[in-house]
Amino acid sequence: MLNDGLTEEELFSFFNRVKGSDLDHRFILSSMCTVPHPVAVRAHNLFMETNLGDPGLFPGTASLERLLIERIGSLFHLPAAGGYATSGGTESNIQALRLAREQKREIQSPNAVVPESAHFSFKKACDILGIEMRSVTLDHTLRMDCADAEDKIDKNTICLVGIAGTTEYGMVDPIADLACIAVEHEIFFHVDAAFGGMVIPFLEKPIPFDFMLPGVTSIAVDPHKMGLSTIPCGCLLTRDPRMLNILNIDTPYLTVKQEFTLAGTRPGAPVAAALGVLDYLGVRGMKAIVAGCMRNTARLIDGMESFGIERAVTPDVNVTTFVCKDVPDRWKVSWTRRGHLRIVCMPHVHRDQIEEFLKDIGEIYA
Ligand SMILES: *Cc1c(COP(=O)(O)O)cnc(C)c1O
Secondary structure, three states: OOOOOOOHHHHHHHHHHHHHOOOOHHHEOOOOOOOOOHHHHHHHHHOOOOEOOOHHHOHHHHHHHHHHHHHHHHHOOOOOOEEEEEOOHHHHHHHHHHHHHHHOOOOOOOEEEEEOOOOOHHHHHHHHHOOEEEEEOEOOOOOEOHHHHHHHOOOOEEEEEEEEOOOOOOOEOOHHHHHHHHHHHOOEEEEEOOOHHHOHHHOOOOOOOOOOOOOOOEEEEOOOOOOOOOOOOEEEEEOOOOHHHHHOEEOOOOOOOEEOOOOOOOEOHHHHHHHHHHHHHHHHHHHHHHHHHHHHHHHHHHHHHHOOOOEOOOOOOOEEEEOOOOOOOOOEOEEOOOOOEEEEOOOOOOHHHHHHHHHHHHHHHO
16 A cells, blocks of 8 residues: 655665565576676666667667667677667567568468577567477587477578577577578578677687678677676667668657667666676676686586586586585575576676585585
């Protein structure tokens, strides 16, 4: 029930109490989100009230969105890529499938060929858009099986999807091979790099997954995961900068006449935050963050295996999975659909926590 108004003190003592029951990030080993970089928080606060849904009112903030897409485009080997900032991987994937369907309007019963390891957002996207989702099996390394993908493609296929950094196992699908298949069959190829897009380019040995490969049509990437931005910030990039215009609808009463976005009102704050982190840290800073996460990933795998707890796979990015049933309560971990223990070595998961976690596990298993 609404009351007659609280004092600010009453209100914030309530909020602080409530926030106290959220988990402490030190124990969160299951999330792909992390504590935003201080620069992201400062940028977010500065742009708090901006609305990218009405860009004519905020031309300055709108220019930051274009800069963010350009920065990520360059990182993905195509500075001239098109794109915009979404609310995250889910919206990016929905929009990518919308684009793919729009290009093949004549197909009556469209299908999308998606790996079994795909994020559940593809279920939502296919459901909303009336697209049949065809699941492709994985090989023994839990990467998409190209032969099966090719088998599943037919004349009604509007989109092929590959994952660069799977949510559950941190694997990069054979994107180069899939890109060739897409070219051969002339189909839209969407790469879901929601997690891996802010990791792979900064690895010591980057795995090809981006616009460098001619068959890649669009890419989803989430600055609010490994990009250390504030939530919500995803990006959808397209090879053809004009492609998004096929989604344009008329927008009377706004400062722009048309928009192709899914959301109407869109926050400028996390966009400034995402750009802020990239420009502040630069390539060197991002490489250092990613290198730290990958070192912790390797240490965690080594430590677990020293107790006889085997890795499920050797991941390409900082997601670890183990054949393990029991973890002390204070650690917030997750479990994959196949029943493996899953720990994501995000930037807030420091080496000390890894060692502390291993010590706890050692008391059970050593
Ligand atoms: C996290 C993730 C998504 C969904 O992103 P949201 O930001 O949660 O909507 C999609 N695909 C992959 C591979 C992801 O890891």
